[in-house]
Amino acid sequence: MSTWTIFKRELSSYFSHPIAYAVIVIFLLLSMIFAFTFGGFIDSRDASLTYSFFYFLPLVLMVLVPALGMRLISEELRSGTIELLGTMPLSMWSVIFGKFLAAAAVWVVAILLTFPIWISVNWFGDPDNLTIICGYISAFLVACTFLSITLFVSAFTRDQVVCLIISAFICIVLTLGTFDVFTRVYARAFNPEVASAISALGPWEHFMSLARGAFRLQDAVWFFSIIAASLFGTSAILSAKRA
Amino acid sequence: MIEVENLTKHFGRKTAVDHLSFSVRKGEVLGFLGPNGAGKSTTMRMVTGFLPPTSGDAKLCGISVIDNPAEAKGKVGYLPESAPLYNDMTVTGFLKFCAEVRGLKGNTLKDAIERVINTCFLKSVAYQSIDTLSKGYRHRTCLAQALLHDPEVLILDEPTDGLDPNQKHEVRQLIKRLGETKAILFSTHILEEVEAACTRAVIVDRGKIVVDGTPAELIAKSGTGSLTDLFRQVTTLDTAA
Numbered sequence: 001m002s003t004w005t006i007f008k009r010e011l012s013s014y015f016s017h018p019i020a021y022a023v024i025v026i027f028l029l030l031s032m033i034f035a036f037t038f039g040g041f042i043d044s045r046d047a048s049l050t051y052s053f054f055y056f057l058p059l060v061l062m063v064l065v066p067a068l069g070m071r072l073i074s075e076e077l078r079s080g081t082i083e084l085l086g087t088m089p090l091s092m093w094s095v096i097f098g099k100f101l102a103a104a105a106v107w108v109v110a111i112l113l114t115f116p117i118w119i120s121v122n123w124f125g126d127p128d129n130l131t132i133i134c135g136y137i138s139a140f141l142v143a144c145t146f147l148s149i150t151l152f153v154s155a156f157t158r159d160q161v162v163c164l165i166i167s168a169f170i171c172i173v174l175t176l177g178t179f180d181v182f183t184r185v186y187a188r189a190f191n192p193e194v195a196s197a198i199s200a201l202g203p204w205e206h207f208m209s210l211a212r213g214a215f216r217l218q219d220a221v222w223f224f225s226i227i228a229a230s231l232f233g234t235s236a237i238l239s240a241k242r243a
Numbered sequence: 244m245i246e247v248e249n250l251t252k253h254f255g256r257k258t259a260v261d262h263l264s265f266s267v268r269k270g271e272v273l274g275f276l277g278p279n280g281a282g283k284s285t286t287m288r289m290v291t292g293f294l295p296p297t298s299g300d301a302k303l304c305g306i307s308v309i310d311n312p313a314e315a316k317g318k319v320g321y322l323p324e325s326a327p328l329y330n331d332m333t334v335t336g337f338l339k340f341c342a343e344v345r346g347l348k349g350n351t352l353k354d355a356i357e358r359v360i361n362t363c364f365l366k367s368v369a370y371q372s373i374d375t376l377s378k379g380y381r382h383r384t385c386l387a388q389a390l391l392h393d394p395e396v397l398i399l400d401e402p403t404d405g406l407d408p409n410q411k412h413e414v415r416q417l418i419k420r421l422g423e424t425k426a427i428l429f430s431t432h433i434l435e436e437v438e439a440a441c442t443r444a445v446i447v448d449r450g451k452i453v454v455d456g457t458p459a460e461l462i463a464k465s466g467t468g469s470l471t472d473l474f475r476q477v478t479t480l481d482t483a484a
Contacts, residue, residue: 006344009329013329079327
């Protein structure tokens, strides 16, 4: 019940600031720019969207998710409203879930607003729409994973900029560090087990597997263990801060 | 209503609150005095359940903040020191949010909001965005939030800080009026407020209570008839080692 109250407040707060609109517009622009340039959306004669559109989303999300989420707890710490929440009869978990779900809801909106590209492929070709739905779910899960990391970082600092820099750094290292170009380097430098272990740390392997329409247990474990660990970490930091 | 027993708080090696004990009964307004850094805010944060104490306990209406925080928090209204608010909300929106968190619903919620808006004179800014409010209105909005659920215990951290003389007077009258039916603990730097609003006062220094009594007793104790003199006698300067 109180999670719902926090969720409503947070969501309306996102849309009363320019930041949610800015992040959504930039997300749409960048994802389309990637699709129409590197993705070769027009020439590829591929109606699946997997490699022309979804493939580039982690690159966009690794910076924009921290940008939208940087105020999550930092702002409460800075303005002192955490003291109001902390003295009201509600658990810190309602605050954490409410905030996480509200920011996730903004990403649902952002990701769904790319629907014109989905309509286009259905207009021009005959794609497997089930795979496209998997791609959307996969992109949403990557956003949630990055969001949970941002939430965790924001519990440490009352400074939004510090939160943005550190959480974006973590997401960028995870994403770029396991990008295709680098995994090929690792494959040459290390033995195959080590190389595949490194690439399993980053989002690509899990993201692309689901985006291709394959549901694997290890991908679900990757997404949900990072999210769960970050949420537990956030709660631990918030209690430690008060002790 | 408020019973504080041996409350202690260490921050690292520093002792902020040192085995503090006091109680506030229904119908009593306790003034909490002391120099900056004496541990007033830390004590209030522990009593309201925001900070966990290192040792000791605080009971609100007989319910321990340590053992039963959710229920104890429901009994108390709290105005934090800087009157924190969500700047992106309107006054009514903020009060509605707080009332919902407090578990108020439907008509009870509407009535509670209307009541606190009247009590705290917020009618003229009810639909205004909080970031456009003056300091006096911000303070009163935060005070309104503390009164929403008509709590039996009120804890106010410097409720008159930063207000103009008229607003100070209004808030003091309000505290006095509310104090007839509630137990109120409020901290202040302004010694004349003790005479104006309190039924009893304590002076805290370095985490310990050094003086406890009614305003008349405190004045008698000073020897000179001035609370300021007493305050200066019993507290240490922050420049002292």
